[in-house]
Amino acid sequence: MATIEKAQVFEAPGREGSPVEVKDRYENFIGGGWVPPAKGEYRENLSPVTGEPFSTVADSTPEDIELALDAAHAAKATWSKSSLEEREKVLLAMADAVEENLQMLAVAESYDNGKPVRETLAADIPLVADHLRYFAGAARAEEGRISEIDEKTVAYHFQEPLGVVGQIIPFNFPLLMAAWKIAPALAAGNCTVVKPASPTPWSILKLMEVLADVVPPGVINVVNGPGAEIGRALATNKRIAKIAFTGETVTGRLIMRYAADSIIPSTVELGGKSPNVFFADVMDADDDFLDKAVEGFVLYAFNKGEVCTCPSRALVDESIYDEFMERVLARIAAIRQGDPLDPSTMMGPQVSKSQIEKVEGYVEIGKEEGAKVLIGGHRTQGLADELSGGYYFEPTVLEGTNDMRVFQEEIFGPVVSVTKFADEAEALKIANDTLYGLGAGVWTRDGARAFRMGRGIEAGRVWTNCYHQYPAHAAFGGYKISGVGRENHRMMLDHYSQTKCLLVSYDEKAMGLF
Amino acid sequence: MASVRATPAAVGALERLRERHGEIVLHQSGGCCAGSAAMCLRADELPPGPHDVELGKVGGVPFLIDADLHRRLGSPDFVLDLAAGREDTFSLEGADGVHFTSRVRPAKVPGSR
Numbered sequence: 001m002a003t004i005e006k007a008q009v010f011e012a013p014g015r016e017g018s019p020v021e022v023k024d025r026y027e028n029f030i031g032g033g034w035v036p037p038a039k040g041e042y043r044e045n046l047s048p049v050t051g052e053p054f055s056t057v058a059d060s061t062p063e064d065i066e067l068a069l070d071a072a073h074a075a076k077a078t079w080s081k082s083s084l085e086e087r088e089k090v091l092l093a094m095a096d097a098v099e100e101n102l103q104m105l106a107v108a109e110s111y112d113n114g115k116p117v118r119e120t121l122a123a124d125i126p127l128v129a130d131h132l133r134y135f136a137g138a139a140r141a142e143e144g145r146i147s148e149i150d151e152k153t154v155a156y157h158f159q160e161p162l163g164v165v166g167q168i169i170p171f172n173f174p175l176l177m178a179a180w181k182i183a184p185a186l187a188a189g190n191c192t193v194v195k196p197a198s199p200t201p202w203s204i205l206k207l208m209e210v211l212a213d214v215v216p217p218g219v220i221n222v223v224n225g226p227g228a229e230i231g232r233a234l235a236t237n238k239r240i241a242k243i244a245f246t247g248e249t250v251t252g253r254l255i256m257r258y259a260a261d262s263i264i265p266s267t268v269e270l271g272g273k274s275p276n277v278f279f280a281d282v283m284d285a286d287d288d289f290l291d292k293a294v295e296g297f298v299l300y301a302f303n304k305g306e307v308c309t310c311p312s313r314a315l316v317d318e319s320i321y322d323e324f325m326e327r328v329l330a331r332i333a334a335i336r337q338g339d340p341l342d343p344s345t346m347m348g349p350q351v352s353k354s355q356i357e358k359v360e361g362y363v364e365i366g367k368e369e370g371a372k373v374l375i376g377g378h379r380t381q382g383l384a385d386e387l388s389g390g391y392y393f394e395p396t397v398l399e400g401t402n403d404m405r406v407f408q409e410e411i412f413g414p415v416v417s418v419t420k421f422a423d424e425a426e427a428l429k430i431a432n433d434t435l436y437g438l439g440a441g442v443w444t445r446d447g448a449r450a451f452r453m454g455r456g457i458e459a460g461r462v463w464t465n466c467y468h469q470y471p472a473h474a475a476f477g478g479y480k481i482s483g484v485g486r487e488n489h490r491m492m493l494d495h496y497s498q499t500k501c502l503l504v505s506y507d508e509k510a511m512g513l514f
Numbered sequence: 515m516a517s518v519r520a521t522p523a524a525v526g527a528l529e530r531l532r533e534r535h536g537e538i539v540l541h542q543s544g545g546c547c548a549g550s551a552a553m554c555l556r557a558d559e560l561p562p563g564p565h566d567v568e569l570g571k572v573g574g575v576p577f578l579i580d581a582d583l584h585r586r587l588g589s590p591d592f593v594l595d596l597a598a599g600r601e602d603t604f605s606l607e608g609a610d611g612v613h614f615t616s617r618v619r620p621a622k623v624p625g626s627r
Binding site: 170171197198199226227228229231232247248249250251252253254257270271272352353354357358361365403405408409410411434435436481482 | 541542543544545550551553555559560563580582583586587588590597598599600601602603604605606608609613615617618
């Protein structure tokens with residue numbers, strides 16, 4: 001964070017003095033260049049910061065998916081045969097290009113999505129570069145296995161690229177989620193057609209401007225447009241060898257069904273309702289650890305709650321509840337909300353009008369169900385005039401019980417539902433009393449309890465005395481209806497590879513069957 | 515038994531979608547970015563699965579939900595409505611720059627234990 005201590009407010013993209021240039025219109029990125037959509041349609045792209053349009057992007061149709069697949073298949077012949085050294089060089093060059101453009105990409109990402117630039121400068125964009133480097137190294141260090149079946153028979157196992165894959169990216173981390181998917185796909189020797197989320201179609205195009213010179217043409221292709229048309233056209237296409245998706249459950253089912261229709265693999269990440277469990281011993285001392293635990297609770301407001309793993313259910317030991325919540329609420333009250341391009345801003349606007357309406361609706365549902373609003377609960381008032389059209393919602397805490405809808409449904413906003421528990425057994429029971437199983441948090445000074453809870457919670461990622469860290473080399477993915485597959489780890493290379501077994505006999509003699 | 519109703523705006527949108535796409539169906543979704551909304555799909559796209567229940571029909575269109583999800587939500591009544599803006603889903607109405615919402619009224623008031 002050293003580079004942003006001065007709290008210089010960045011000029012909005014397109015304005016004089018901004019690190020980000022904006023064109024009037026953005027075409028699709030296909031075959032290494034910019035290709036207008038076949039039907040010539042574009043749509044306005046709004047920034048959630050102001051609610052105003054600031055550019056237009058391609059509103060593509062299935063023909064454009066076909067063009068992207070043509071380009072990807074043309075590139076496949078070379079890329080899938082490229083040496084690991086060549087692939088590593090490309091991925092490292094991509095990482096370098098991202099880092100050289102850190103500030104520009106951070107501001108673009110912030111403006112397209114609404115997330116604070118302090119997060120994009122310190123986390124999103126550096127993690128994009130890091131993931132590219134991680135998979136460059138991981139793929140380089142992969143080796144196949146050899147099994148000796150008997151003295152004269154050996155099985156050689158080679159990992160081969162799938163070919164051309166389809167990847168559908170969510171709106172909450174437009175660049176980082178793209179990197180999570182693109183990096184392993186490329187490292188494993190695949191070419192990709194990427195469909196960004198409709199609310200955030202633009203920052204990835206700024207990324208492609210940066211990467212155009214370092215990625216071979218056709219290896220990455222980006223097509224923007226409506227999910228129902230081009231997301232479907234991509235996911236149902238017979239020319240993809242795998243489909244990856246992050247989103248909600250019905251589309252997740254659709255994706256898996258499409259994959260079944262084509263008999264190809266799919267990976268889906270479908271959200272969560274993650275418990276964040278605070279045991280009484282966090283308050284045994286008034287020290288750094290307690291401070292960290294209090295922050296750990298408040299991390300539900302990270303990225304304005306638009307995170308699949310948002311710790312949106314807080315479970316607090318009843319014996320410390322009042323005292324702990326007093327500290328938590330004070331910390332929440334100190335959250336600085338406003339222009340995400342101001343590096344001192346901690347929380348920006350929700351991504352779209354429909355998202356803030358949904359968040360508002362859930363707070364009402366919670367109140368109807370009997371939940372108590374401990375803080376927040378409204379659209380943010382008193383912001384600067386130019387932000388009045390943006391989608392700002394106060395960080396909110398609802399107190400209630402785990403059977404309420406606001407404890408069971410993913411709100412995807414800065415709303416946490418908090419409840420009490422009496423002992424470890426009840427904490428575990430409440431933690432697992434959900435359809436989802438993506439993330440969880442456990443906070444305790446007792447190491448044995450931390451392990452018991454961590455192993456007991458049915459979720460793919462249990463942050464233990466931390467939360468919302470997403471380093472490469474730590475597997476991420478869901479239990480239960482939160483999805484199938486893992487990201488962020490070299491095991492991803494298996495999700496993007498075929499296994500070829502050469503079964504070789506050195507025996508000169510016939511088997512003797514015929 | 516829970517029921518489902520639709521506002522006139524939602525019924526109008528369903529009629530237009532049916533003219534364009536033929537038989538359609540509504541699936542209540544959950545989770546992540548655009549979850550917790552009803553998704554309108556062509557009927558042959560995602561036929562009712564073994565775990566889906568049909569809560570009723572709105573404008574002649576079946577409204578389906580996963581049985582576990584329905585139970586988790588407290589078996590509420592749904593009201594299908596229409597709002598401006600394209601959501602980021604595979605739902606058919608997105609092409610018209612609108613999206614369905616599904617408000618609920620809780621069938622019971624939990625939290626009274």
